[in-house]
Each structure stands twice: as structure tokens, then as C-alpha cells.
Amino acid sequence: MHKQRAKEIAASPVMANVTYEGVPIYIQQVDENNETARIYPLNQPQDEQNVPLSSLIEH
Structure with a gap:
């Protein structure tokens, strides 16, 4: 997932359909310097x- 898109999803009040290793997750915040995201399973x-942002998939 691109850094900018991950930031948009994290800031949006609308829940996006994003998965990490096939598990639906919520993105709490994005670390632009390390290109990582703080997430948790729904x-x-x-x-x-x-x-890593590269491991997140938006459906």
C-alpha cells in the first residue's frame, strides 16, 4: 500500500476494507519515515x- 493512501485511510472516519496477511485490520497511524503502520485486527x-506498509492490501 502506498504511504499516502495509508495516511488517508488512517485519517478517514469511514472504515476501509484493508487486510494484513488476510486478516481485516484497522490502521491507527502511519510512520512515514519507516514506511510502517500501527495496526490491529478488527x-x-x-x-x-x-x-510494513507494503504488507497491507486494500480491497
Whole structure:
């Protein structure tokens, strides 16, 4: 996923259909310098993690 698109999704009040390793996720914030995103699975909000933007897929 492109950095700019990930930032747009994170800032939007509308939920986007994004997955990480096939799991629907929520993007909390984007780290532009490291090209990573702070995410969590929709069904496990306590399971936060930083992942490469390149591993996120918008459907």
C-alpha cells in the first residue's frame, strides 16, 4: 500500500476494507519515515503491531 493512501485511510472516519496477511485490520497511524503502520485486527483491538506498509492490501 502506498504511504499516502495509508495516511488517508488512517485519517478517514469511514472504515476501509484493508487486510494484513488476510486478516481485516484497522490502521491507527502511519510512520512515514519507516514506511510502517500501527495496526490491529478488527476482532482483536488489543493486538496492536507495527507492520510494513507494503504488507497491507486494500480491497
